[in-house]
Amino acid sequence: MEKRMKRVALIVAAGQGKRFGGAVSKQFVEVHGRPLLWYTLAAFEQCPAIDSMIVILPAAEIAARAEEIAGWGLTKFSAAAAGGAERHDSVLNGLQALPEEAELVAIHDGARPLITPAIIAACVSAAAECGAAFAGVAPKDTIKEAEGGMVTATLDRRRLVLVQTPQVFRVDLIRHAYDMAFDRGAFSTDDAALVEALGHPVRIVPGDYRNIKVTSPEDLLFVQACLEI
Amino acid sequence: MEKRMKRVALIVAAGQGKRFGGAVSKQFVEVHGRPLLWYTLAAFEQCPAIDSMIVILPAAEIAARAEEIAGWGLTKFSAAAAGGAERHDSVLNGLQALPEEAELVAIHDGARPLITPAIIAACVSAAAECGAAFAGVAPKDTIKEAEGGMVTATLDRRRLVLVQTPQVFRVDLIRHAYDMAFDRGAFSTDDAALVEALGHPVRIVPGDYRNIKVTSPEDLLFVQACLEI
Numbered sequence: 001m002e003k004r005m006k007r008v009a010l011i012v013a014a015g016q017g018k019r020f021g022g023a024v025s026k027q028f029v030e031v032h033g034r035p036l037l038w039y040t041l042a043a044f045e046q047c048p049a050i051d052s053m054i055v056i057l058p059a060a061e062i063a064a065r066a067e068e069i070a071g072w073g074l075t076k077f078s079a080a081a082a083g084g085a086e087r088h089d090s091v092l093n094g095l096q097a098l099p100e101e102a103e104l105v106a107i108h109d110g111a112r113p114l115i116t117p118a119i120i121a122a123c124v125s126a127a128a129e130c131g132a133a134f135a136g137v138a139p140k141d142t143i144k145e146a147e148g149g150m151v152t153a154t155l156d157r158r159r160l161v162l163v164q165t166p167q168v169f170r171v172d173l174i175r176h177a178y179d180m181a182f183d184r185g186a187f188s189t190d191d192a193a194l195v196e197a198l199g200h201p202v203r204i205v206p207g208d209y210r211n212i213k214v215t216s217p218e219d220l221l222f223v224q225a226c227l228e229i
Numbered sequence: 230m231e232k233r234m235k236r237v238a239l240i241v242a243a244g245q246g247k248r249f250g251g252a253v254s255k256q257f258v259e260v261h262g263r264p265l266l267w268y269t270l271a272a273f274e275q276c277p278a279i280d281s282m283i284v285i286l287p288a289a290e291i292a293a294r295a296e297e298i299a300g301w302g303l304t305k306f307s308a309a310a311a312g313g314a315e316r317h318d319s320v321l322n323g324l325q326a327l328p329e330e331a332e333l334v335a336i337h338d339g340a341r342p343l344i345t346p347a348i349i350a351a352c353v354s355a356a357a358e359c360g361a362a363f364a365g366v367a368p369k370d371t372i373k374e375a376e377g378g379m380v381t382a383t384l385d386r387r388r389l390v391l392v393q394t395p396q397v398f399r400v401d402l403i404r405h406a407y408d409m410a411f412d413r414g415a416f417s418t419d420d421a422a423l424v425e426a427l428g429h430p431v432r433i434v435p436g437d438y439r440n441i442k443v444t445s446p447e448d449l450l451f452v453q454a455c456l457e458i
Contacts, residue, residue: 149433
């Protein structure tokens with residue numbers, strides 16, 4: 001029986017990790033002997049709500065990296081797609097690489113290795129109902145608005161949410177949202193915002209404070225420490 | 230010559246650290262053989278812009294803890310004050326314990342041990358000019374408004390700031406702000422908000438992503454990792 005790939009993870013791992021200053025893209029930096037991206041993919045591999053995974057890789061190293069990932073023995077890794085100049089170019093390439101039968105797509109930052117199968121499943125389930133859902137957490141810090149280095153307002157923290165990934169969408173909905181964004185020339189690093197711009201409801205699923213995006217050396221230390229527990 | 234104590238740090242270390250679930254208040258949990266609070270106080274000790282430190286401690290253990298801190302050999306540790314039921318009660322006790330000559334007060338969370346002397350000095354300098362200033366960083370994540378688990382708006386991240394401590398104020402200004410808050414019964418966990426409520430300008434000084442408030446076991450791992458570098 002042919003394996004159906006209705007719920008596809010799109011792992012965005014095309015960043016050059018310039019902030020790290022090293023030669024290795026941050027998603028391939030090793031923690032406890034495994035690349036960060038390995039942990040990310042392992043969480044999706046273990047999630048029953050995900051059928052297959054497409055990994056978006058830096059165009060310049062796609063062949064070598066895809067071979068490397070193929071060697072990790074993950075049964076759900078189905079394809080690699082080439083990253084573009086900006087994040088939205090990369091996601092667009094990934095959306096074009098989806099199999100025809102794909103109904104839901106879970107877009108996730110490759111540099112969020114502490115994501116759990118339970119959160120992924122909850123996002124997929126909410127998106128299956130509502131069309132669009134993402135993982136988010138309440139901010140721990142007070143958040144203010146500022147202008148020119150001066151406070152202009154203190155926001156009501158209880159109404160705010162810090163956005164994480166995965167962000168899961170019905171495939172037709174996110175494709176339409178990207179089409180509209182392309183027409184308006186109004187892309188975003190936040191895919192959900194494009195769906196919101198259509199007036200479509202977006203649901204928030206409880207994320208996890210550990211599910212950080214690794215962008216600095218300290219973040220890597222945090223991940224290292226979390227993976228030791 | 231008598232030592233003048235014009236710029237006083239008020240270190241709020243009165244929390245019971247319930248989220249840790251342990252018997253030891255979180256600010257006394259040890260990292261690399263030193264209590265978290267030791268690192269916090271060491272940063273203020275090393276900052277030339279600070280003349281003395283008052284530490285606000287849990288009322289039930291104030292005598293023993295104050296003796297412990299006195300044993301750390303910090304030349305600027307001048308007094309302990311008892312914490313109250315809520316954070317604002319603790320700060321109020323601290324404000325009442327300020328020496329008469331105090332002109333500026335730097336209120337800081339004891340559980341932010343990664344603060345640096347440079348950031349403290351920058352906040353003191355800005356508050357000396359403007360009357361009120363705090364350390365803040367730009368959010369790394371997208372921030373949205375939500376209601377009932379659904380997104381209601383995506384905010385412009387470029388205009389937002391995550392609030393850290395220290396928050397530094399002219400003593401007369403923060404005392405007036407607390408008086409007004411007391412009259413209105415409108416306290417906050419964010420002292421700057423009370424000053425904003427007076428219509429007084431508040432300046433933002435660049436903080437540091439490492440300057441987190443330790444509230445969970447993962448945070449402790451992060452601090453541990455940062456202090457190893």
